[in-house]
Amino acid sequence: MRLSKMLIKTLREAPNDAVLPSHILLLRTGMIRRLASGIYGYMHMGYRSIRKIEQIVREEMDAIGGQEILMSAVQPAELWQESGRWFDYGPELWRLKDRKDADFCLGPTHEEVFTDIMKTDVTSHKQLPMSLYQIQTKYRDEVRPRFGLMRGREFIMKDAYSFDLDEEGLDKSYNDMFGAYEKVFTRCGLDFRPVEADNGAIGGSGSHEFTALSEYGESEIAYCTSCDMAATVESAACSDDPASDEEMKELEKVHTPGTKTIEAVAEYLGLDKKQTIKALLFQTYDEQGQIDKYVAAFVRGDRDCNMIKLVNALGIPEHAIEFADEDKMGEATGCVGGFTGPMGLHDCTIVVDSELVGMKNLCAGACDVDHHYINMNYGRDYEGDIVADIKILAEGDRCPVCGAPVKHTRGIEVGQVFKLGTKYSDSMGAYYKDENQKENLIVMGCYGIGISRTMQAVVEQHHDDKGIIWPISVAPYHVIITIVKIAEEEQVKAAEDIYEKLRKAGIEVLLDDRKERPGVKFNDADLLGIPIRITVGRDITDGKVEYKMRRDEESSLLSVEDAIDTAIKTVNEEK
Numbered sequence: 001m002r003l004s005k006m007l008i009k010t011l012r013e014a015p016n017d018a019v020l021p022s023h024i025l026l027l028r029t030g031m032i033r034r035l036a037s038g039i040y041g042y043m044h045m046g047y048r049s050i051r052k053i054e055q056i057v058r059e060e061m062d063a064i065g066g067q068e069i070l071m072s073a074v075q076p077a078e079l080w081q082e083s084g085r086w087f088d089y090g091p092e093l094w095r096l097k098d099r100k101d102a103d104f105c106l107g108p109t110h111e112e113v114f115t116d117i118m119k120t121d122v123t124s125h126k127q128l129p130m131s132l133y134q135i136q137t138k139y140r141d142e143v144r145p146r147f148g149l150m151r152g153r154e155f156i157m158k159d160a161y162s163f164d165l166d167e168e169g170l171d172k173s174y175n176d177m178f179g180a181y182e183k184v185f186t187r188c189g190l191d192f193r194p195v196e197a198d199n200g201a202i203g204g205s206g207s208h209e210f211t212a213l214s215e216y217g218e219s220e221i222a223y224c225t226s227c228d229m230a231a232t233v234e235s236a237a238c239s240d241d242p243a244s245d246e247e248m249k250e251l252e253k254v255h256t257p258g259t260k261t262i263e264a265v266a267e268y269l270g271l272d273k274k275q276t277i278k279a280l281l282f283q284t285y286d287e288q289g290q291i292d293k294y295v296a297a298f299v300r301g302d303r304d305c306n307m308i309k310l311v312n313a314l315g316i317p318e319h320a321i322e323f324a325d326e327d328k329m330g331e332a333t334g335c336v337g338g339f340t341g342p343m344g345l346h347d348c349t350i351v352v353d354s355e356l357v358g359m360k361n362l363c364a365g366a367c368d369v370d371h372h373y374i375n376m377n378y379g380r381d382y383e384g385d386i387v388a389d390i391k392i393l394a395e396g397d398r399c400p401v402c403g404a405p406v407k408h409t410r411g412i413e414v415g416q417v418f419k420l421g422t423k424y425s426d427s428m429g430a431y432y433k434d435e436n437q438k439e440n441l442i443v444m445g446c447y448g449i450g451i452s453r454t455m456q457a458v459v460e461q462h463h464d465d466k467g468i469i470w471p472i473s474v475a476p477y478h479v480i481i482t483i484v485k486i487a488e489e490e491q492v493k494a495a496e497d498i499y500e501k502l503r504k505a506g507i508e509v510l511l512d513d514r515k516e517r518p519g520v521k522f523n524d525a526d527l528l529g530i531p532i533r534i535t536v537g538r539d540i541t542d543g544k545v546e547y548k549m550r551r552d553e554e555s556s557l558l559s560v561e562d563a564i565d566t567a568i569k570t571v572n573e574e575k
């Protein structure tokens with residue numbers, strides 16, 4: 001491809017709304033193009049990189065027996081109503097109506113569609129196991145689309161679904177997929193880590209997130225400094241502090257004027273925050289959007305409430321809960337903003353963090369303005385409707401597996417694997433007949449890779465202040481040939497010759513034959529991040545060209561033949 005013919009517009013300055021280095025670089029190189037908030041198109045170079053990633057994914061899916069198909073992005077509402085997710089998925093599901101007023105959505109994922117295929121096309125145990133996948137554009141109507149392709153409203157995804165006879169089969173499919181994902185992300189040049197994850201709105205029994213490590217990533221990961229425990233913070237189990245063997249003291253109501261926060265009351269009473277109980281007040285909604293019930297959640301004063309664990313404990317979707325209007329909730333339940341404790345509440349669901357059960361003589365709000373109780377004890381003074389681990393595993397906490405201190409880091413979620421079990425086959429009625437003609441539910445798994453997000457994650461991990469540094473495996477082109485002076489016939493002729501020879505050898509080459517100053521061409525080559533640059537300049541009179549890898553500081557002067565051979569060898573080794 002000749003750069004003089006390519007539709008390309010590089011920008012010197014970063015667009016205002018872009019903050020992430022990868023987002024800035026993809027826009028500055030003109031590889032992606034913003035059409036609306038969270039909606040991007042891919043220009044020639046960007047799309048080539050996307051297709052490389054897709055091809056890697058395809059090869060690894062095929063290698064474990066996946067069958068590629070392509071379903072419609074538009075899905076009828078009936079399927080989502082059957083599975084119960086028309087409500088559960090919430091406002092992120094992009095809904096639309098046709099001219100006959102029938103409901104549809106633009107698929108954010110395809111569990112319903114694939115389960116429906118199984119339901120109608122699979123009857124016998126002889127047809128299983130099976131795994132199907134597709135690479136397709138997906139939609140999610142994000143509240144705040146941001147960071148370019150990281151959190152877009154339209155994105156390219158590979159979604160795969162496995163169908164097995166039983167749990168044992170699912171374990172094998174899950175492990176196969178896990179291994180394939182490790183190969184995919186390694187081939188894409190990512191520094192990644194698989195971590196335990198929450199099942200979220202998808203449902204099911206087990207899940208891992210594949211996370212590309214990055215300080216700008218939106219996934220927060222907790223990992224152990226000693227063992228291999230690693231999990232998203234939202235799903236990481238916590239180990240409760242050991243139960244206290246103190247004697248229970250007499251419950252006492254004390255005057256604590258103006259102490260509306262844990263910090264204030266702890267200071268006023270001279271207590272450690274660990275001796276207090278923190279209250280969080282919520283209201284939940286039903287399918288009609290009406291307030292369903294009030295929820296008071298309690299964790300130890302030094303802990304933070306984990307919303308994902310809380311909604312899982314309540315068995316409701318994430319979008320169906322929000323902080324309560326304290327005045328209205330007060331009228332209905334007796335809570336008092338800043339002075340709420342588990343005693344004195346009525347008509348609300350009380351969720352108590354499991355750790356509080358073993359703690360003794362704690363301080364909590366008295367549901368009375370300017371008053372707290374001290375020496376409050378679980379079982380004697382209050383109880384929970386639900387007792388569960390609803391706290392965040394914070395930095396410095398003990399690892400739930402080995403007890404060593406936990407650290408946090410950030411990453412970009414590029415893939416996730418789920419064990420769905422029979423959640424969808426059960427709700428939608430997908431059965432197979434076994435040897436004895438008995439009907440059994442198909443056991444499912446689902447597996448996603450964000451293709452467009454992976455591209456941005458690669459840029460996030462591979463760039464410097466001059467631009468992108470593509471790994472050869474996913475680079476839009478392998479080699480760029482820069483002609484220093486387009487007016488010098490000898491340079492042009494040599495460059496054309498190298499261009500032809502490399503192309504014949506199957507190398508993807510860009511020829512920078514633009515009438516630009518050499519400085520502009522070098523800057524563009526660095527910005528675009530093409531892995532190998534061959535510069536044809538003055539030294540061509542001695543038969544020499546400059547050969548430089550984008551990732552290296554040093555360049556070398558090689559004969560034309562050596563430059564061609566080295567480029568072919570390097571590309572074939574790394575592509």
Ligand SMILES: [Zn+2]
Pocket residue numbers: 224225226227228229399400401402403404
């Ligand atoms: Zn550990």
